[in-house]
Amino acid sequence: MNTASARNEVPSASGTPETGWASKRVDALTLGTALVGVALTVALGMWARTWSGDLTVTAWFNSAHTTWVGPLADAVYRSLKLFGAIALAVAMSGIIAVKNKDMWVGVHYGAAVLITWAPVNLLKLVFKRPRPLVHLLPDPSGITPTDWSFPSGHTTFVATLVAVGVLMSRSSRLRRLVAGLGVVCIAAIAGMVMVVGVHFPSDVLGALVWAAGVAPLTVALGSHLRRWRLRRRCSPEALLQPHASTGA
Template identity: 30%
Template sequence: MTTDVDLLTHAPAPTTVNGILRPSRHPVFVVVIAVLGAALVTATGLVLRAHHLDQALSHALNQLHTGAIGVAAGFAYTAIGPMPAIVLTVIVTGVIWAVTRRLPVAAAFAGVVAVTWLSSDVVKIFVHRVRPDGHLLTYPFTPAQLDASYPSGHVVFVTTFVIALGFVLRGSRWMPVWIVAGTLAVLGIALAVAIDGVHYPTDAVASMLWGVTVTPGVRVVVADLLMPRVPFLRV
């Protein structure tokens, strides 16, 4: 005969909620920070559009585009272009789904990356800061990039990707390793776009700020507010 003690003893262990689906303790605060971060990035961009305060630094960093540094910077910019970034996100989303066996975790990761990254294009179009003048650079990038410069889509993507995957790995033994690797990846792509001369240094800094402030807010909207309303994406 099964007793209450037996039921308690053999009760299944509660399912652990993955870090990216764990509800924020202060959702309003996180969203407000995201809005303020986006506003600050946009306002700063309008100032920088009229005053290229870091033009001299941009030229100085471009001087480093020689030898192995130049090859690495050029490769980084090409490897994290829009299409490779989309492919990478799809692959990692699939891996997350396969490893966790939870569609909501994979969907949350993909949604956070996509919304944070693509929304920065609205600022790029609105601010419309021109890229560094290739005629003034020692090592101009080929082919010349004709779209707006601020913020850097490459840096926004890498920063957002690192933070979103950090949410997925939160609490796991891989988190400390990912913090180090992710930080190096963000700093590396930020330096690469400046050394290549395709972005001003302030473009890269603003892009990192966008990723750091906006990504957590997007996670709240996507994972805490929207996904629970979709039956097959509920935790």
């Protein structure tokens, strides 16, 4: 293997060769996207914590809680709380690792998801937006979250699963498939958290903005670590080490 080539062209997370120049341009773009995403989320959170005009939208969705949608939304909401969400992320990481026959691809996926999603709990403490008032809802679900409302952690989690999956897809066909299914899943969870009556639509919007802005950066950071690991394996020292051991 040509070592000089290995330094300049290493497979990226998408499976295509990526040069150092291209990597820097992508890094600038992903960093800018993350900064914009964080800024928009903060601005939206500052506005949302003093406004509850979108409660009417939550109430409209919550009216569906009297139908078969209600028990389904309750079950999905409960299943995607902290430990359920972590279990799902770990399971998906394992499936991806097995499918790609590479443990590090699965680790990359899981780490990117968790690192993007985890800060949402801190954002909730920063903005301290109260949950929708139960007595103003047509059919309260009986679910009473103990944390703050903005942004929606459930929506952030599902949106992050999808965003990281799209960014790490190795082919355009797979990327389109993940994106298509992902849009359905995101729409479903966004609707369900309002059917349950625990979030405002602005909570959902903040979650989507955060995931869309931050996920590319966490995926890019993981890609850099994987490229660094591959470069170390392809370095002259690594290539010569087995021969030196054999000679000894």
